[in-house]
Every structure is written in structure tokens, then in C-alpha cells.
Amino acid sequence: MATSNTGQQDGPYAPTIRFRNGLFYLATSHFRRGTGEWPEVKIVIFTTPDPFDSTAWSDPIIVKDLPGLDPDIFWDDDGQPYISFATFGIMQAALDLTDGTAGPSTNIWNGTGGRNAEGPHIYKKDGFYYLLISEGGTETNHSVTIARSPKVSGPYESYSGNPILTNKFTDEYFQTVGHADLFQDGVGNWWGMALATRSGPAWEIYPMGRETVLFPVKWEQGEWPELQQVRGRMSGPLPPTTRDIPGSGPFVDDPDEVDFSSGIPDNFITWRAPKTSLFHASPRGHPQTLRAIPSRVNLTADDSFSPAEDGLAFIARKQTSTLFDYSVDISLMPTVKGEEAGVSVFLTQQQHIDLGIVNLPSGRKLIPHFRFRVEASGKSNITVPATTVVPVPRAWLYRPTRLYISTLNDSTYVFSASPARSPREKKVLGRANGEIVSGGSGPFTGVLIGVYATTNGGEWRNPVYFSRWVYSLVAQKVGEGDMAYLDADKYNRLPTG
Ligand SMILES: *[C@@H]1O[C@H](CO)[C@@H](O)[C@H](O)[C@H]1NC(C)=O
Ligand SMILES: *[C@@H]1O[C@H](CO)[C@@H](O)[C@H](O)[C@H]1NC(C)=O
């Protein structure tokens, strides 16, 4: 059900970043599915002199009267900025970046006949304006096509070798390659980036959703660019790896070893606007913990869910590797029925796999139970494992419990529990297929791994304390039968037990 409360894929889409005269420009469209037939779409532009300082961004410049997707900014030789975007076909308008006023928009290209011409970018090279777009839809027909013109406003002539980049109709593990952009590095090498899905042509299991890939490009004087096909193993003139760059927070492929003594890490994500009052790192009397005040709603929520008021007590990081090990310690002292805290593999409110500790009746008493439960209403026609509920062993009560999520292989999540102090007593409590959290109501963004706390509709809110949060990357699948195991020293420096 998609109401304004429960739309699962609203927000900023397809950002483009550009640099000119000391300023970085980030253009994106903000997308909100209301109750009407058409979503509300607004193009917004942010600027910053320092992309490494997250507080340095400007307020948005809202592009007036120009609803469209995938905005691109291009400056012509005379300094005039143009915005290109997608509606029905690729549109272009002159833009005043000081106040977001756009001139009349014209339809400059429709692509080569695939559906959904979108994701335009314009570059000028050797006297030609090049227009790179995507078409075919974001599924397995996704493709990149290109056209050029001696004038910015066209007419654009399509390249005879189109599509210039696609993995459609191939058996590559990387599929849905599209929505590309091109850029030159500091020493003049051309590169491309695109979205891709690690799924193989079956396109059934891809819990990490669409990911960003980088590929080398050759672009000779006066010629069309040559884009290298996207595969799991490629080579190109990459600069040496360095971690010595400005900015704060972890790198995308770093593990987590978090004790919450210095706040909530920058890579942690909430679902919907954060209700910060629900979380507190290391509150007085509880060092090295994350305190969560349970939300009324659980991860699925309900029709009366008001995101800004209720909040969702869920905090997570992205799954960034095919194989990983995640564990976290949980302390809760439930007193009323339905109080629950646990871990989740979460795609959307309608697709998530949870292992919780929930206070449920047993005879005439309430006792904590492990509940392994799958929500899959966002994905039709899928078989899911049954809910299992077992009492927490008596000897484990009143002390922290460690909950674990790991991957058995590229398609199976395993959920387990142990006393925090005795990992050797670990018990497996559930297994689920990654297909449950691939596509459906969340086709784009990929899975979050994290913790939640809820009263399941009840009023009484005993705080829950999470501690010793560990996510370690084990391996990346880069091709069929090709699993790249990650450096154990680099990635698994973790305290065991
Ligand atoms: C794009 O398609 C529309 C609808 O068929 C057509 O009216 C328009 O002329 C086309 N635009 C270009 C640039 O070919
Ligand atoms: C992909 O394109 C083929 C034809 O080339 C078409 O039959 C198929 O329906 C398309 N699939 C999607 C998901 O658009």
C-alpha cells in the first residue's frame, strides 16, 4: 500500500556533481509520491566550496517551474549554464544559477528508441557537444547511448555504435549497467561511472541494490568515446590507493567496530528523517552504549504512522559486501507485552528480515522470546520462512544478548544469538533468502543492516541499550564463481568473544 506515509522510495534521486570557479554544484531531483497520479518532483541545486565539510553546503536553489528527473548542469564556453533533465524525452533549458530561474525548455533528444530516456549529461570536446543518456529502463535492458551536435541546443546526431555501454543480453554478473557519467582525473585520464546490479542475468538476488561502478574510458581527439564494458575484474590507470584525503568518517569499504563512546558514526543511517531524540550515544550511567527509546511502530509500521512525530527507532549501516559478519549486544528489561528490540536486514518497511527479542506471554507470565520474522508484503509471489518464536533460555536472561547476522553464501542470511559473554553457546535461529530483500518495493537502494526497538503499538517505553557493534567484510562476489575474499588483517581486526 503506498500512501504518503508509507511510500518507500521518496527522496533525492540521481545527483550530479560539477565543479566550476571554486564551487561544487550538486543537482538532484527530489521525488515525493503523494496520493495523486503523478509524483511531485522538484529540481534542487546545492553548492559548496568544500565537499569534505558536510556543514558547508548551501541551502537549495530550487529550479522554478521545471519538474524533471536527473538534472545535469553544463556551462557553455560563454559561461551560460544549461540544465538538462528527463521528462518525456531529454529536455534542456538555460538556467540562472543565482535564483533558479530557467528559460523555456526544449526537447533535445529521445534516445535510440528504448523506453525511459533519462540521466542526461552534456560535455563539450573538440568542437562537439556530446549528450550521454540512459534508456531501456533501469532493469536488465538498461543501456547508455550517446549523440553529438556542433550546437548545444542540437539537433543531436546519434552515434552509430549505440548503445555505447550495456550489459543487456550478456551473462555478466554485473547487470543493469546504465545511468553513466564521464569525467577526467587529475592527470587527464577519462573515466566513467555508472550504476550496476550484482545479480547475473537472472536478476533475482541483489540485496545491495544498484551500486556505483567505475570503468576506464578512451576518448581520442574528434572521436566518440570508448567505454570499457563493466565486469567484476577490470584494469585501468588508477592512482595509488591513499587514505590521506580531507574529510571525516569512515571509507565506504571500512568495517565497523563501534562502542558509541564518541557518538554515532557518520555512516549510520536512519529510515526517513531522523528523530534524533530516540537515540543517545553513551548516556550518563551507560558508557559505551547506544540507548534507543523504542518507537510505537515496528519496522513495518501502520497506516497511522506519522514519520516525523513517531519516528522509527531503527539505525543501520549499508550492506557493502556480499559476505559479512555482523553482531551487536542488546540489553533490554521489558515489562509489558510486545516490547521488542533486535537486528534487521532491511530493504523497506515492506521487505525486512528480523531477529528480535520480544516480550510475550508464556502461560500467565510475560517472558522474552526470540522471534525470527520476515516481512515480504512489498514483493509479490515469494515464499518466505515461517515465523519462529522460542523462549530465551532461562540462563541467558537479565544479561546482554548478542545477536548475529551473517551470510552463508551470496544468497543466504543466517540469524543467530548467544549470551554476550559466551559466544560459544551461539544458536542459529533463522535463515532467509536474499531474494526477499531484492527488488519489489525497494528496487534501487539496497539493504541496511542494523538494530531496532519498538513497543509494537504499546505505550510504555523502557529504553534499550545496544553495544559492541561490529560489521566485518568477508568477501565480494565479482563474477559467477568468483568470490574475492578480503584481506583478513585489514578487515577482521575484531575482538572475538
Ligand atoms: C521526441 O518524441 C516526441 C514524441 O514522439 C516527438 O514529438 C519529438 O519531436 C521527439 N523529439 C526529438 C528531439 O526527436
Ligand atoms: C527488454 O527488451 C526486450 C526486447 O528487446 C523486451 O522483450 C523486454 O520486455 C524488455 N524487458 C524489460 C524489463 O524492459
Ligand SMILES: *[C@@H]1O[C@H](CO)[C@@H](O)[C@H](O)[C@H]1NC(C)=O
Ligand atoms: C508466481 O510464481 C509461480 C511459481 O514460480 C509462477 O508460476 C507464477 O507465474 C507467478 N505469478 C506471478 C503473478 O508472478
Ligand SMILES: *[C@@H]1O[C@H](CO)[C@@H](O)[C@H](O)[C@H]1NC(C)=O
Ligand atoms: C547457499 O546456502 C543455502 C543453505 O545451505 C543453500 O541452500 C544454497 O543452495 C546455497 N546457495 C548457493 C548459491 O550456494
Ligand SMILES: *[C@@H]1O[C@H](CO)[C@@H](O)[C@H](O)[C@H]1NC(C)=O
Ligand atoms: C507491528 O505493529 C503493528 C501495530 O503498529 C501490529 O499490528 C503488528 O502486529 C506488529 N507486528 C508484529 C510482528 O508485532
